[in-house]
Amino acid sequence: MPLSDEQKALLPSDDDVRHYREHGWYHSKTLFSMSEMDAFSDASEYYYNLVLDEPTEILERVPALERFRPTGQYKGLRKNDYSSMFSKGLRELVTHPLIGAIAAKLNGSSEIRLWHDQLLYKPTQDPERPANVGWHTDRGYWKTCSSANMLTAWIPFTDCDSVMGTITMIDKSHTWPDNTETLDFFSNDLSGLEAKFDSGGREIVKIPMNLERGQVSFHHCLTIHGSGPNFNPDPRRSIAVHLQDETNHWVEAYRASGQLAKHDNDLMCRSVNGVPDYKDPTFCPALYREEV
Template sequence: METLRERYEQDGVCLCREPAVPAGVVARAVAGMDALMRGEYETGVPPQPSFWKPGDAPQKLVKIEMPQVADRRIMDLIRHPALGRLAADVTGASWVQVWWVQMLVKPSAGSGDGDSPHVGWHQDRQYWQQWEASSHLFTAWVALSDVTSEAGPVRHVRGSHRWGLLDQGNFFTEDFRRQGEQVVIPSGERWEEIEATLPPGGVSFHDQLTLHGSGPNRSGLPRRSFAIHLRTERSRPVADRRQGLTSFIDDPAYCPVIYSA
């Protein structure tokens, strides 16, 4: 049978549909998410400045940067050893560190005036210029709700991690289908989407160059997740500088190492 690592290398994405994170850890992290959305910070430390703030419109995408510093229940999920082991299996790494986290809650259509938000097609690498080009960076996207087809799951373009940096993406878009039509892909390649439906506790891994985006949530319930950005021993900030997204990598209270062989 094909291993997760073979699948990841071939497609630039792999899906672990067996819950990797135990249900109790997921339930506590969901309570932590709700606290953050009320502006309550259990540790007394706020998240990093974010696109979303408590009191924003109910149909806006909740996107909170570095939520794990504000709530121990979220940190317990982010640094769960099962995630570290899986990340090492999938990438062959001997060392894995969390270097940035985004909490994402996509409201369902019907929770405000407009439609549910979209996430435009993009490659993460276009936003990660503070890392040296050869750095081995990837993402574990952990579901905390039932991410069905109706919930606006992440969609990945199969094999797009081999297309180089296209630099045409845009995370923030109103219509991901229309925006996707404008992305020019290398000649001879084809656009084939993988739909990352996942149960609570399930996780997908994607490469920093894999094109991905997502459509509206019409499930009737919020789509909840953490995008946990990871690095391996083969990564280095540009000029070894700490700035922007690499500011916290020396601080285990922000950026825990979740696997070491």
């Protein structure tokens, strides 16, 4: 879908693109109206309250989605992959043309496809149930991807700052030596993970993404990021939209341990010539294609 003139005005400038490529992150102008954000937040609540007692058409067609179906029961930090497969409102957000167009301009791609989404919910800090997101790179979980130029859009449903435990980037860490094996999204020990950083002797600079409602942050797949506790009385609600460029395809890859790398998309996507097709239009639709 072509962008309107109003939407084109929201694309990153050339200076913004240079900043992203140097620093590994970018936060956008205000992309969405308050009414749109209300609708997206409502769509997330629809997902959380949805209990699927019977398989839907998509579950019957793709049995591997079964373990991601909404249950209506959640505790602590929530991370729900493929949420947009169960919520039309979330699907409209993760496939929004502005998301793909901005990603394409940032990384210089002629095409951007969805990789997958993660609906996130960080409750108010509870000492008995920590809800930090450990320092990690997205690339560390995407070893089966041929491209190291993928990126993520992170969209909070409310104003979000350090008090609320906003996403925090390690500035320029996408240019550091490899950090894809030792870090861990699921660890609450931020200090312990930081001690494992291989910065190549460079300074560790933390940049919290303080965003107003309707703004979006983008980060490179090699940028180290994480988040601390939510000290706000309200939960931190957001969605991560993971994105792949036109060159990306499945590759056979191994972790440092020698274990064969896997990704859930390998079970979701159709198979072509015996390997997962990361262009499957059901799970990895094109969000942006360069106009010829």
